[in-house]
Amino acid sequence: MMLYGQGLFPMKLEDTAWFVVKVAAVLVLWRSAGVRADCPAACSCEAGTVSCENKGLTVVPPLPPDTSTLQLQGNRITGLKELTSQQLPNLEAIDLSGNNLTALTGREFAAFSSLTRLVLSGNKISDLPRDGFAGPTSLLYLYLDGNLLTSMGDDRFFTLQSLALLHLQNNRISAVSDYAVAGLTNLKDLALSNNTLSEVSRVGFRSLVGLKRLLLDGNRLQSFAEGTFASMQNLEYLDLADNSFSSVEGSQFSGLSQLQEIRLDRNGLADLRSDVFRSLQVHLLGSTSLRGSLGK
Template sequence: MMEAFLALSCLLLASSVGSQDLSYEAMLQQLHACPKECRCPPSFPHAVYCENRGLKTIPAIPPHTWYLYLHNNQIEVLSEQALRNATALRWVNLNRNKITSEGVDEGAMKAMSNLLHLYMEDNQLTDIPSPLPASLEQLRLSRNKISKIAPGVFAGMDHLSLLDLQGNKLEDDSVTEESLKGLSGLVQLNMAKNNLKTMPGGLPLSTTQLFLDSNAIEKIPVDYFKGLPKVAFVRLNYNKLADGGLPKDVFNSSNILDLQLSHNQLTEVPRFPLSLEHLHLNNNKIKSVNGSEICPVPLNDLYDYFDDKGPRLQYLRLDGNEIKPPIPRELMMCFHLLRSIVI
């Protein structure tokens, strides 16, 4: 009876099978091998759904699985045996389990040679899993207990574009040029909610989005952003930055588009580059805004700048400070593209 049902499902979905490069025989094999604890919909034959099942171990995964969902279980070990045949995996979600670093079999990572996305958020990892598949594009490890990044752990990981380490226990000596070596294609780095007191060093030149909210950072080195030519989005909300921790032109050497410095200890608006479009300074200690001083170019020279070359600021948030209306006239003269000011 079961075989008849599977055969009928395959026949009804022949067109979708072809679009996913899975033959009739392969689909039968995939559905027959579906673990009894999981769900393998014939309409999506490359996916295996095992979430919210109270699993303590990973069942044997069928060979044609691309997308594996194991989140919200009680899994403690990432087993080589369970993934031995699942060499086609592209996306694995292991969020909200109980996996420790000691519970990650070295062979389990080696088997996933085609993996693109690995989600292991809300587990009990103390180290970055290793060795990682060189094919990996996104690695999400937020809300674990990671306190160090071993040198060489990212060697050969030039395809990795997103690294999320939010909500771990990283300190300053954990993030060095040596520990991040190999991430030549990194675009987004999230190290919010860690124990950093200084800006992380050795970031790849490719870094475009840098999220460092809710640390204890007090100072930005004067040439910090000169080493990050592509950085466009910087979030430093909920840190301990005061005026003395921001060198006068620390942001002017960059092409930042979105800069967030909310919930710090600033009393003045820092200088920022012509390129900046969004500036968040809410909940600081700023008492006034001098449009002439913060304008990236002298007000008298503004007419020498075409619209595509002049200040690009469109959004400015200043609420939660000690500033009172009205908005200074010089501010509007300089930033004529401003669409929203929150005071």
């Protein structure tokens, strides 16, 4: 039997069947190789992970609806409108590090109810939303290091009640307001290294009852008031290296019953009395000399 289409050449029925089989085989091989019809042209897609790093992108491309991990680092993206308009119910992790983002509205990620990890490192963000991040409440890890932030105003993170890690190192932060990290009772890791902090509010850290690791090295701190760390009964590691301390007193560390390690090297401390930390039983890291010996 002969079939005649609109082309110039007739095709037998058996030839048509064979053609269909070959097309189906190609599609199977294409899918098994990780190529999807809804995968952005510049990206690769596999098992829910969409990888678009270092592709010169200026906007976020349309994404498969089952995307769970989005890797967009090392591009030239300046805005996130194209991302926020997409329905991505399974999205758990976004890496936008090394792009050209300059500002956030706070609502860019609100619709992604499954988001737990957000990496915004190495952009040009100079301020955080005044009304805080409008969700997602599921967020656990937030990386804002290597931006151009100059301060931490009140309530910037108050909606992120589940947050366990907040990295803000290598910015230009000179002040932390009294309520900058208010409500972050589940925070375990806070990094403020290599900023320009000259003081820390006595009440600025009072919500951080679950904190285990605090990095304040590489700032301009000269002293801090008694009670600054009073609520941090779970703190295990404190880095105060490379600041401008000329003296410290044991009472300044009152309440740190779980503290195990502290760094005070590269300060203006000529020596340090051993009784400062005797009651805390901590291990002093770095090269600061001691008069006497530590209790541990």
